[in-house]
Amino acid sequence: MEPLDIRMVTSIRDVPGTHWDDMVARGHPFKSSAFLSCLEDSFPERRFTYVLLSRARSLVGLALVTEERFDLGLRLPERVGRMASRVRRLLPGFLTVRLAMVGTLETAQRHWWVDRRLLSVDEFADALLVACEEACPRADLLVVRDFMEGDEADARLEARFLARGFRPARNLPLAVVELEGRDFEAHLQRLKRKPRASVSKQLAAAARLGLKLERVQDFRHLLPECYPLYLQVHHQASEFKRVPIPMSFFEQVAERLPGESSLLTLRTSEGRLVGFVLSGTSRCVHNPFVLGMDYTRSRELPIYYSLLGGELAYAAERGCEQVDLGVTSYFVKQTLGATLEGMSMVARLRSPWLRPFLHPLLPALLGEKQPEQRRTLRDTAAPGAQGAGASGSSTGTPARRSTRSALVVSTTP
16 A cells, blocks of 8 residues: 555645535535634634545545643533632633544534545544644643444444543434425424424414514624524533634624525514524535524523424425434424434543543543433334325324414525
8 A cells, every 4th residue: 555645734725625525524514614614713712633644646534633722610510610710810721621622512423534445444543643643732632523323434443542542432412303305294293192292382382472483594684683692592501511602603604604504583573582593504404503592581482492493394495304403402302303313432631640530530521411312203114104205195183283384484585
């Protein structure tokens, strides 16, 4: 075999051709090169490194490595985080580490690609470690994520890192709805009786209360109104804590992905904004990415169900095969028919003073508590079950009529 050449660039703009979009993003609207350029410019304190592996002048591997200061207090009990904030007035770096990560905090699933005809999994893992050492020589902690459960190639890659001294940790699973050509009504008919009744009740309540959904394509003028609602959700987060996404990110997505991004707003009959979703859409994948919600109205109004129902209906209307609902809030997402795809990661401490007492604790420190797996979809292969795409083939029930009337969405260019 020809020797392997390792090259690194510091911006997605320097990755040649369409390799990233073709090999890594693979149709996901919010893993594309345009999306990553928005992240780069919105987080100037974060270092981005794109690893390009070549053999005989042919590209055989790609990966994204990021580096930033990570607050360990976010992973510890709330009282410890409050204590750490006070100590940082004198010691700014207290309970923080320099984190190098294969991936980003905003994206999920694989952040790499390997041409397995010309590059073995073991060789790719070793080359990636060499690149991480060179790109992030001061990093205290290295994390590689996300390995997809049940994937043989990912399992082999994960095993190679474990053999190199990494520790395993469970990541939060990804909630995914497989529409596979169904319209929204046909998807709801796949739900078991109890979750279908729950969804119908929530959407009927939204219609009765006069809540109005609107899909806005050019949404920059709405961001000052929406961003405070995002911050409410961010501050309430318990499953996945991180620093807030700056408003500049929303502005850049609106500017650079005008054909792939949109904003779904939810307003009361008086016109008050109570929720929104920023989402990305391609020919095959729809990704509701960031949600904002008015928590002062969330107990009296079915905000979350209305927004997610609107997103599923839009994805079906656009002909998307899959809806990527991201992580957290699994109960509602599973009630709406999402299944959970397990993800894992590996981590290794490089800091000589942290390694002796923290390295054995990495699985507990970084690992996420796994949500309950609920089966909310009927067995469509059973005799008499409604098949894919069979919208309207079953008799109309009051629940279906309520659902249809609740999801009238106006669209604004």
